[in-house]
Amino acid sequence: xxxxxxxxxxxxxxxxxxxxxxxxxxxxxxxxxxxxxxxxxxxxxxxxxxxxxxxxxxxxxxxxxxxxxxxxxxxxxxxxxxxxxxxxxxxxxxxxxxxxxxxxxxxxxxxxxxxxxxxxxxxxxxxxxxxxxxxxxxxxxxxxxxxxxxxxxxxxxxxxxxxxxxxxxxxxxxxxxxxxxxxxxxxxxxxxxxxxxxxxxxxxxxxxxxxxxxxxxxxxxxxxxxxxxxxxxxxxxxxxxxxxxxxxxxxxxxxxxxxxxxxxx
Numbered sequence: 001x002x003x004x005x006x007x008x009x010x011x012x013x014x015x016x017x018x019x020x021x022x023x024x025x026x027x028x029x030x031x032x033x034x035x036x037x038x039x040x041x042x043x044x045x046x047x048x049x050x051x052x053x054x055x056x057x058x059x060x061x062x063x064x065x066x067x068x069x070x071x072x073x074x075x076x077x078x079x080x081x082x083x084x085x086x087x088x089x090x091x092x093x094x095x096x097x098x099x100x101x102x103x104x105x106x107x108x109x110x111x112x113x114x115x116x117x118x119x120x121x122x123x124x125x126x127x128x129x130x131x132x133x134x135x136x137x138x139x140x141x142x143x144x145x146x147x148x149x150x151x152x153x154x155x156x157x158x159x160x161x162x163x164x165x166x167x168x169x170x171x172x173x174x175x176x177x178x179x180x181x182x183x184x185x186x187x188x189x190x191x192x193x194x195x196x197x198x199x200x201x202x203x204x205x206x207x208x209x210x211x212x213x214x215x216x217x218x219x220x221x222x223x224x225x226x227x228x229x230x231x232x233x234x235x236x237x238x239x240x241x242x243x244x245x246x247x248x249x250x251x252x253x254x255x256x257x258x259x260x261x262x263x264x265x
Contacts, residue, residue: 016140019133023226026126027233062121067113072127073104079135087142091160092217092224095167096138099209100131102171110175112182130230137223144219156218163215166208174205189246189253199243199256203235207260236260 080097087093173194180192181202194201210231214224239260246255259265 019137019223022129022133023230026129026230063118064121064124065113066117066119067107068119068124069111069127070104070107071124072131073100073107075128076100076131076135077104079132083135083139083142086139090142090217090219091164092138092213092220093142095164095213095216096135099167099171099213102175106175106178110178110182130227134223134227137226138217138220141220141223159215160218163212163217166212167216170205170208170212174202174209177202177205189250189255191254194262195256197256197262198239198258198260199246200235200239200260201256203239204260204262206235207232236265239265 077097077100080093080100083093084097177190177193177195180195181190184190189195189199190201194204198204207228210224210228214221214228217224236259243255243259
């Protein structure tokens with residue numbers, strides 16, 4: 001019995017260690033790609049394939065259709081369904097499931113994927129990793145039922161409610177922003193709603209959504225805080241690239257003064 005308990009403890013501890021390592025590698029990879037291999041962070045309209053001696057370099061040709069973004073949300077939805085079935089009393093599992101389902105439906109029914117729009121394979125595998133790690137960490141923390149050991153003070157009681165309100169508002173706003181992007185006339189920058197201030201308003205919504213998820217789940221707050229930091233860094237870099245693209249492509253048109261967060265970035 002003792003040997004079995006020790007084995008389970010070591011195994012679970014090892015899983016957490018691997019998760020922390022992958023997040024650390026993820027943060028480092030974004031910074032490395034930003035300054036050394038920017039191709040790894042580009043996709044869609046911002047993707048520029050460098051040529052070496054008149055030919056694409058070997059790593060530049062390793063791309064997949066950008067429509068493969070749908071795979072991320074399909075994976076997350078399926079994994080979140082498992083968490084809902086196992087931990088249906090936890091609001092956080094329902095929020096992640098609904099978010100994954102909404103993004104999946106938007107990808108299939110709303111987003112217009114260009115036939116030539118592509119992303120690097122590294123970006124694709126990072127997406128698969130992130131949504132797998134997101135749902136796995138939620139499963140692990142809910143399995144441990146860490147909520148029983150957390151302080152039940154006034155602030156901790158208020159945060160889930162605040163997070164749920166933010167989640168609903170940001171989700172609705174992101175849906176409207178994605179509809180706006182899908183309806184854009186070709187070769188024109190987004191200009192409605194928050195896009196007047198932020199070049200990537202839909203990314204800003206995504207950041208708010210993950211922050212709200214961290215607030216909703218007291219048990220899963222630590223893992224979802226890591227996920228929020230990852231989303232902020234990853235989309236922060238991508239939004240800067242997108243705004244730079246808009247400024248070079250639409251020199252005669254007004255471009256939002258900020259890339260991701262109003263008055264900050």
